Amino acid sequence: MAVDAFASVLRELEDGLGSARVLADDFARQAYASDDTPKSCPPQAVVFPRSHAEVRAIMEIALRHRLPLVARGAGSGNVGGALPVAGSVVVSFECMTRILDFDPANRTITVESGVVTGDIDRLARSQGLFYPPDPGSAPYCRIGGNLAMNAAGPKAVKYGVTRDYVLGLRAVTGTGAEIHTGCRTSKGVVGYDLTRLLVGSEGTLALITEATLRLLPAPAAKATLRVCYDGSVPACAAVARVMRQPVIPSALEFMDHHAIAAIRAAGAASDLPAGTQALLMVEADGDPADVARQTAALKAALQGPGLLELQEAQDPAAVAALWSARKSLSGAIKRIAPLKINEDVVVPVSRLAELVAHVDRLARDWRISIVAFGHAGNGNLHVNLMVHPDDADEMARAREALHRLFAEVLRLGGTLSGEHGIGTEKRNYLPLELDPPTLAVMRAIKAQFDPFDLLNPGKTLPDSDQ
């Protein structure tokens, strides 16, 4: 949009929101130019609505001027979901942080989209409840971003993902229509399930302004196991054994030998036994007496060839000590190479060992440092290709390795993303997984909700010539 034309857009936005919540200076545009993807594109402006009504007003202005809007929570996503597009205005939900209703008796909470996910959990726990989805970014990410991406985390293996905790939404579609989806009760089948159509749609169908979430009773106790194996194959076999017996762990996390080498190099794994080539972090939660029973069952399943050490903790300090190796990983792998290409593929749990072996072969054959870890109980492996973006040859090899990784994931009956989503980073891989008629249905839904392609254009779905 030409500068003059945009000046009039800015005036309309300022009329609607007040000038303090419409920023178009270079500093603001740079501050909101990226999410957690290594890309950058300054928007034309950033706006901070304070209410559903202001979001509607923004959408109306966008419709009048054919202005692309990019919804943003905390900008902590890593597939470009909140990356601005050229000429866009970022709609930050940071000022929509009201708790509209907290109803412990009915185990629901209704919040505006900008509420920090961890704050929802904290409030729930003050009444003996909790909000199960626990992405790593929970201390700062916003529930609107979680809804857009259908966020998950370690607890998903037992408790499911964001989608499973949303009862109803209030939202503004790309035509400016205000819709109310779902219900506020624990059951309801009135009309089509628009709630779950919006969850995971990455801000491309509607701007979600409010959500009613379901809460669960908080488990009274937790136990943590750290289990070391002499290789990934025995560790993955243990994962398969755990997921075949009846006790579902509340976390079942895996780290491969590259990950362990990285944390050793960072000096953070000094208490791991020599020869550790794979690590599992396993948790059980529930009533204290039952946690003891669950832990015994999990330990029995974790026993097997290649087990080097099993440590257990229940008090918070000891639990934190066991997690320290895993928690140090994010920092440690940054030392390997400046750029992390982070994939979060999923395979059936019984095929996880094959996937891990394939990743090892890819690392060797294509001479790429790959660190693999993730939510093993869901078969959800985070495959991190550590590369130097200025090394064109390495980048080309990384692309080849990625293609082969995706092909293998699909061959094993898996899916290309378990929780990170598609955004800009994976959208052109979608035709590997989704056939043309299914993609055509998704495109038609996009066209229906957002006929002028104003909501997060260029995200989620592949280019139409794909």
Added chain:
Amino acid sequence: MAVDAFASVLRELEDGLGSARVLADDFARQAYASDDTPKSCPPQAVVFPRSHAEVRAIMEIALRHRLPLVARGAGSGNVGGALPVAGSVVVSFECMTRILDFDPANRTITVESGVVTGDIDRLARSQGLFYPPDPGSAPYCRIGGNLAMNAAGPKAVKYGVTRDYVLGLRAVTGTGAEIHTGCRTSKGVVGYDLTRLLVGSEGTLALITEATLRLLPAPAAKATLRVCYDGSVPACAAVARVMRQPVIPSALEFMDHHAIAAIRAAGAASDLPAGTQALLMVEADGDPADVARQTAALKAALQGPGLLELQEAQDPAAVAALWSARKSLSGAIKRIAPLKINEDVVVPVSRLAELVAHVDRLARDWRISIVAFGHAGNGNLHVNLMVHPDDADEMARAREALHRLFAEVLRLGGTLSGEHGIGTEKRNYLPLELDPPTLAVMRAIKAQFDPFDLLNPGKTLPDSDQ
């Protein structure tokens, strides 16, 4: 369609399926003229595809001839979801009963849509697993019908509904497109959630041919409590107390005093204490030791004013004896009046007592026999108006009572249907709950998936002048 024109349609159907699986005689047309609604409309024919490919062929014939299709599982629904419409062909999935894949290691099963729901559960249990959704019709209903209606049952209070157990679908839309939705793993966020858009869409968007379902470890033990109260208010207060403490029961069923009077009249409640005016059936499941702990917590929550008797059972015969009063209810209420208008409204659990009191007032003010029972842990009350269809005055009073019931449910923050769905019977009440923009979005989705209005026309959404 004129008889001659339909003769050529029949020939095409017979060419596609073989004449043995295309029935157009009067007997077949009458046999498939109804579901469990007191209405009847003979279809032009009934077809029995044996495979996904045959369903595609049927859809193509329907598109060529603009032939309405009504998908049908067992025809056990009670809102007209499977009721034929004038000029339609019923697509019965009774011959699509293959188990395509059963994968205990990954806790998934892939089935054709005609598999009986109870058979899925039985197969799962043979490997220590189970399929949680348990509609009362599970011994004979078909999974395709459950998917269409998003079926639930008593276990939903702990385990959720059909929607929560569907990973992916294969389906044919109203344009003849074959789509594959979702994934076959326990996590996945690739593209829009078409899976849950189809679940609960009552056969109006696509013909679901195959589904991949998630299974859970089967609980090893179960305990059953039958708890008698001297009135509905104390019973509902007990329900609210149960749902505020941390142990979630695996069933929490309620019967009001009209229900108890009906089973007493049928001679089936001889062991209930005198003065019983409300009954709760409560179950806990899990590991044997933990079930004892859960039961103790539930009993503590069930204690309170108005409690007359609490009986407990664990062995199957004793459990069955406790359930016998509840199980006799369906037969017993048929003696009250020939027609049951069966609503399954939902309110927040904390408002259930208010709803039950309102139902009592409606029964008195409008002189209608109303029997209320249901899945109290979800706030899901089955309100059965027992009427004589030939008594025009009574029917008019029943309609008035229904309107007031729905208004009260919405005032209490509830929803018009928890599990039965909309079908023909409730669709014109939808505008009470859904605002025009939200309905418009649903209508647009219907038009996109089924532009010629061939899939179960006249169901789910209200007439467009509403």
